Ligand SMILES: Nc1ncnc2c1ncn2[C@@H]1O[C@H](COP(=O)(O)OP(=O)(O)OP(=O)(O)O)[C@@H](O)[C@H]1O
């Protein structure tokens with residue numbers, strides 16, 4: 001479980017995060033949603049330690065991340081996997097070398113075992129046969145899948161995904177979402193996903209934190225979100241006509257059920 | 260009056276920013292100059308870097324040194340030709356210039372352009388595409404993993420490049436005998452005249468120091484890039500300018516100290 005308490009972050013005099021409180025549960029897909037520029041990426045970077053919070057605490061299963069020593073932080077990081085908005089694959093290495101990299105760095109297994117493990121992970125994201133290609137030669141969706149394989153190769157306890165389906169078509173987005181959800185449930189990982197894609201929210205949102213202008217406005221799951229009464233959340237979610245109509249249908253149904 | 264105030268302000272600012280850079284550079288070097296996470300990975304990178312930075316520069320070093328050797332020889336012949344001057348002076352002077360200044364300092368200055376921009380743009384691109392963040396998240400010491408092999412690699416190969424440069428310069432000088440301006444025995448006598456082995460070692464020491472300056476300064480410029488492709492381009496120019504100036508400065512100190 002990851003817990004964020006009274007987290008503040010400002011750049012110079014610009015306050016981006018204001019008093020964020022949130023809990024991210026084990027074995028569930030925890031979503032952080034919010035408009036572009038609301039501070040999702042900044043929040044995630046604070047949680048993983050790429051940025052240092054101005055104020056506040058972050059607990060990884062009761063280990064206070066901010067006050068850990070440098071050495072302890074590095075050890076904790078080996079329990080994390082992260083998928084960046086831009087995939088961030090090492091472009092000088094082949095797909096297989098990318099996935100094997102964490103193993104090469106931290107595992108003492110023989111080469112054959114490491115390779116076997118990497119190929120297993122590539123198979124898990126349906127990328128058999130692409131291991132000798134380079135990141136520049138594969139599509140964006142495939143790059144994201146390689147990034148997932150690289151993030152899970154060391155069997156992390158915590159998985160972070162910053163907009164895993166930005167720039168992908170709706171169908172591929174769903175494939176990626178389901179991959180992430182499947183891995184999370186099978187391996188009991190604490191997964192945090194940043195997104196503003198409503199398909200993801202409705203599809204895999206088991207624990208959703210809504211951020212608006214740097215404040216955590218609402219927390220709940222994808223069933224509760226339909227009935228949420230928070231004005232800012234409604235404005236964000238039901239921005240499109242289709243979703244507004246879905247909401248109306250949903251409300252009608254609720255009323256009928258009550259009568 | 261206002262103008263002077265303005266000037267002072269600029270001076271204070273530039274001293275301040277210079278000191279900030281120095282501080283950041285020293286801190287980065289603290290992270291770079293530590294024990295690698297995995298020696299196996301370090302050695303792999305080390306060999307790659309020696310090939311990329313060193314082996315790929317052999318061509319340019321040989322060509323430039325050959326022609327400069329020839330031109331120095333011709334110029335000296337033209338300028339000091341007189342009946343009182345022993346004929347071997349041409350060879351002697353050419354040797355001293357190549358050994359003491361050209362092959363060590365000027366050659367490194369030329370390589371600062373090639374190697375420095377290469378390093379800064381490579382690391383800078385890794386920074387803006389979040390590849391460095393990806394390394395950090397894995398718990399890898401990214402500065403050490405990326406920069407140390409480059410520094411050690413070029414420090415290993417630079418003395419070899421300098422030796423090759425001296426050799427090519429001498430060959431170039433011999434080639435002028437084909438034009439009939441000098442003769443081979445004359446030149447050979449000059450090349451052998453009062454040879455001081457220490458001067459050769461001076462060149463080697465300079466080469467190693469310059470290799471450190473070029474790689475570490477360029478890596479610093481690349482590693483601290485913020486922004487996009489424009490900033491990467493700027494950092495690569497900055498890297499060349501700064502490392503060239505530092506090479507020239509240290510040339511004065513080293514020449515003063517060593518001879
Ligand atoms: N390094 C930084 N320095 C200054 N301001 C920053 C920095 N990083 C982010 N910000 C600011 O913080 C705010 C939140 O940015 P953030 O990247 O977290 O948005 P986001 O919610 O991830 O948006 P998107 O959905 O577009 O990715 C923005 O206004 C941005 O300008």
Ligand SMILES: [Mg+2]
Pocket residue numbers: 040041042085162163194
């Ligand atoms: Mg973002």
